[in-house]
Amino acid sequence: MTRVWLVAWHVFKESVRDRVLFAIVGFAIVLVAASVLIGQITAGQDVKIIKDLGLATIELSGVLMAVFIGVGLVSREIERRSIYSLLAKPLRRWEFVVGKYLGLVGTIVINVALMTLALYAMLAWLQWTTPEAIQRAWLTPVVDPALLKAIVLIVAELALVTAVALFFSTFSSSGLLSAGFTLGVWVVGLFSEDLRGFSALASSPLVGWVVNAVGVVVPAFSAFDIKAAVVHGRPPVSWTYVLLTVGYAAWYAGALVGAAVAVFTRREFT
Amino acid sequence: MSLVLRLDGLTKDFPTGFLGRQRHRALDDVSCELSRGEVFGLLGPNGAGKTTTLKLVMGLLRPTAGRVTLFDRRPDDPRARASVGFLPEHPTFYDHLSAEELLTYFAGLCGLHGTARVAQVARVLDTVSLGDARQRPLRQFSKGMLQRVGLAQALVNDPALVILDEPMSGLDPIGRRDVRELILRLRDEGRTVLFSSHILSDAETLCSRVAILARGRLVATGTTSDLTADHTRGWEITATGLSPAAVAALQAKVARVTRIAHGRYTLELDATQRPEPLVADLVAAGGALESVSPVRATLEDVFLERVS
Numbered sequence: 001m002t003r004v005w006l007v008a009w010h011v012f013k014e015s016v017r018d019r020v021l022f023a024i025v026g027f028a029i030v031l032v033a034a035s036v037l038i039g040q041i042t043a044g045q046d047v048k049i050i051k052d053l054g055l056a057t058i059e060l061s062g063v064l065m066a067v068f069i070g071v072g073l074v075s076r077e078i079e080r081r082s083i084y085s086l087l088a089k090p091l092r093r094w095e096f097v098v099g100k101y102l103g104l105v106g107t108i109v110i111n112v113a114l115m116t117l118a119l120y121a122m123l124a125w126l127q128w129t130t131p132e133a134i135q136r137a138w139l140t141p142v143v144d145p146a147l148l149k150a151i152v153l154i155v156a157e158l159a160l161v162t163a164v165a166l167f168f169s170t171f172s173s174s175g176l177l178s179a180g181f182t183l184g185v186w187v188v189g190l191f192s193e194d195l196r197g198f199s200a201l202a203s204s205p206l207v208g209w210v211v212n213a214v215g216v217v218v219p220a221f222s223a224f225d226i227k228a229a230v231v232h233g234r235p236p237v238s239w240t241y242v243l244l245t246v247g248y249a250a251w252y253a254g255a256l257v258g259a260a261v262a263v264f265t266r267r268e269f270t
Numbered sequence: 271m272s273l274v275l276r277l278d279g280l281t282k283d284f285p286t287g288f289l290g291r292q293r294h295r296a297l298d299d300v301s302c303e304l305s306r307g308e309v310f311g312l313l314g315p316n317g318a319g320k321t322t323t324l325k326l327v328m329g330l331l332r333p334t335a336g337r338v339t340l341f342d343r344r345p346d347d348p349r350a351r352a353s354v355g356f357l358p359e360h361p362t363f364y365d366h367l368s369a370e371e372l373l374t375y376f377a378g379l380c381g382l383h384g385t386a387r388v389a390q391v392a393r394v395l396d397t398v399s400l401g402d403a404r405q406r407p408l409r410q411f412s413k414g415m416l417q418r419v420g421l422a423q424a425l426v427n428d429p430a431l432v433i434l435d436e437p438m439s440g441l442d443p444i445g446r447r448d449v450r451e452l453i454l455r456l457r458d459e460g461r462t463v464l465f466s467s468h469i470l471s472d473a474e475t476l477c478s479r480v481a482i483l484a485r486g487r488l489v490a491t492g493t494t495s496d497l498t499a500d501h502t503r504g505w506e507i508t509a510t511g512l513s514p515a516a517v518a519a520l521q522a523k524v525a526r527v528t529r530i531a532h533g534r535y536t537l538e539l540d541a542t543q544r545p546e547p548l549v550a551d552l553v554a555a556g557g558a559l560e561s562v563s564p565v566r567a568t569l570e571d572v573f574l575e576r577v578s
């Protein structure tokens with residue numbers, strides 16, 4: 001297991017020195033700052049706007065990290081031929097793949113945690129600077145612990161997106177193609193519930209079956225989106241739902257990492 | 271001597287063409303063995319199958335047929351690779367790391383931790399003369415320095431078998447000399463070294479045994495003296511006391527006559543001639559025989575003959 005953590009630590013180190021990460025974090029900071037500005041010009045909706053945009057920014061920047069760093073996890077090692085030296089060491093291939101996965105998930109978790117702290121700091125500042133009379137009109141607390149439910153599911157979603165990116169990374173030599181596939185799976189996954197419902201409306205049974213199959217097979221990313229519910233305080237989201245959805249993400253990500261290990265173990269390096 | 275590496279009928283096909291339906295045989299029924307303490311050179315022109323062989327040995331490729339045994343284990347067994355150091359051809363690593371960070375990472379993967387790891391990393395960096403550049407990012411390294419880093423990472427686990435794919439590639443004369451000295455030092459420390467090269471002079475200087483690959487087949491294997499012994503390029507006869515008339519008469523019977531100091535001559539015969547009749551003729555002409563010696567082929571001669 002030590003070797004898994006060594007690989008994971010190396011991924012973390014590489015990610016924090018990567019320009020891609022800085023670009024994404026920079027983008028996130030700009031968006032969060034923009035949410036404050038937008039909040040100020042939106043009468044009475046500033047808290048909701050900041051929460052909405054803050055959570056969306058955390059999710060989107062996390063997805064960008066998972067996709068654009070994730071698709072290079074394995075393929076970059078092959079591209080720059082460092083894989084030859086690495087696999088010549090007494091490192092099992094599954095240790096390499098699992099280490100890569102855990103390293104990026106760890107990087108993403110730390111980034112999400114930092115962005116969450118920034119979001120809560122901004123909300124606390126808003127509460128501190130807003131008169132109590134106005135605060136009484138707000139439907140949910142400003143510094144709302146319920147936001148953490150959305151954050152937990154964003155982390156679970158990102159862990160799953162990372163697993164998808166890693167899976168494509170193990171057999172595709174084109175980073176761009178892998179990124180396209182991963183983003184495609186994510187977008188389709190956001191509509192997985194709609195796709196399953198669409199099968200009943202399809203004119204052709206075959207089209208209905210195919211659409212339903214796609215809706216069932218792709219990860220149901222729509223299930224992770226509880227941002228609106230926690231921001232508006234309704235419908236209520238239970239911790240049971242959160243934990244079950246995390247369990248679903250863990251199961252699906254585990255299956256994808258397992259598939260990535262299977263592909264990578266069979267792979268030859270010419 | 272204990273066996274370190276064994277290749278048994280090693281064959282490798284690569285898929286080519288549309289949907290990989292055709293096959294290109296890169297390696298064909300290659301068998302050989304390496305014992306502890308040997309310096310073994312894998313020679314061959316470009317595309318002969320040297321790198322393919324080494325990748326099969328390291329488990330980076332899987333054989334189509336045949337078997338690789340590394341310390342009595344299969345190459346995909348990490349316990350087999352624990353005693354092996356590998357330098358790939360044209361090594362590249364992580365730009366964002368320093369040489370010290372890279373080696374610390376790799377030493378950890380080899381099971382080294384704590385102070386033992388720190389000491390070993392410092393030792394191998396000094397071995398490859400990179401002690402002063404240990405904290406510089408690898409992106410600032412020249413090609414020669416990267417080759418040294420490659421050598422250092424191959425030695426970081428204190429391996430019993432060191433496998434080097436074209437270790438002299440891209441090095442200047444000083445770098446090549448350093449690598450040659452390093453290989454000899456590894457040999458003196460009792461390690462086994464397997465390296466591929468197409469620089470025959472290096473192989474001739476360093477190797478206790480060589481194998482020559484051509485178009486994926488092993489066309490010769492043995493010690494350099496064994497390989498060259500069967501290839502006499504001709505004979506060289508040294509004689510004194512020959513008159514100008516006798517020299518003129520003998521000139522017609524030999525490939526070349528060269529006058530050397532103090533009335534001595536060397537007479538060169540090609541490989542198709544035997545020296546005995548000429549020796550009889552020059553003694554009959556009043557000359558005195560000093561020496562008769564075969565002109566041995568170089569490894570290059572053997573190489574060119576076998577690969578052509």
